[in-house]
Amino acid sequence: MKVKLILFALVFVLTSCNKNEVYDEFNRDFTDNRWESKDVKSFEFENKQSEGVCELKLHFGHISGFQFKEVPLEVEITSPDGKVETLPVVMKLIDESGNDIGDCSGDICDVFQTIKTFDTLEKGKYKISIKSKFDGPYLPNALGVGILVERKK
Template sequence: MKTKKIFLLGLMLVFISCNDKKVFSEYKTDFKSNQWQKSDVKSFDITIDDESKNHDLTLILSHVYDYQFDQVPVIISVKNPKGETEIINIDLILKDSAGKDKGDCLGDICDLKQTFKKNVNLIKGNYVISVAHDFNNSYLPNISSLGLEVTLSE
């Protein structure tokens, strides 16, 4: 019985230590009929408490397996505590040159992680990060969630 308790305690410590770099993580799952409407801007409110360390900002897009598009253009707006806004245009690259999904796929859903800011210093305070797609149609099909993670840089 004592061995079992020690094993469980060790397992808990492993899980806790794996997440010590994560500052923020949130997912938006309110995509009606798995469609991301062009007018539906997703916003994330983040508080940075420690400005002495650099951070990485990563988008996570969950989509159906074997997505019909190789990339998805997105517009990211980062409003800092001073009220200044930075606009970042990127393409989320969903497939490699061979046409294989770049995300981690389980069943029929793939989670693509793409860092759009790496090793940046974020000043202490509240940030609002907004994400909209810049796809040519009124909606982007087959999307189940959009997430944002902020982690400490290595």
């Protein structure tokens, strides 16, 4: 029985890894599910080797039945050479039929949206900052925000 359990655990670990993933982090630090307008979420990672084509995806978690179809954001990318690129992003959450776009489980939805494709992801340290541009003191029903960097298949 122990051997079967160990084999199952090993298979689960090996199949759950995304070999195309360069970096993945999700920040759930929102008090009362509110993303305060002055709260900038920052992510830093070091790319250990130069990669081919990679996609930078924004990950946004929210409560199902979100009251807005989209959320305005601003993403700032600082590359290893110090160059800063600022991208206005409109994160689409609800389709034209009024359905959640994301992967929803119960009352929690996760939406991934590609915001930049790197022809080559250079070796070095990157910093990515995400700011809500929602018109108000806070964005309600936000559960978290993160980034995912993947090698393009």
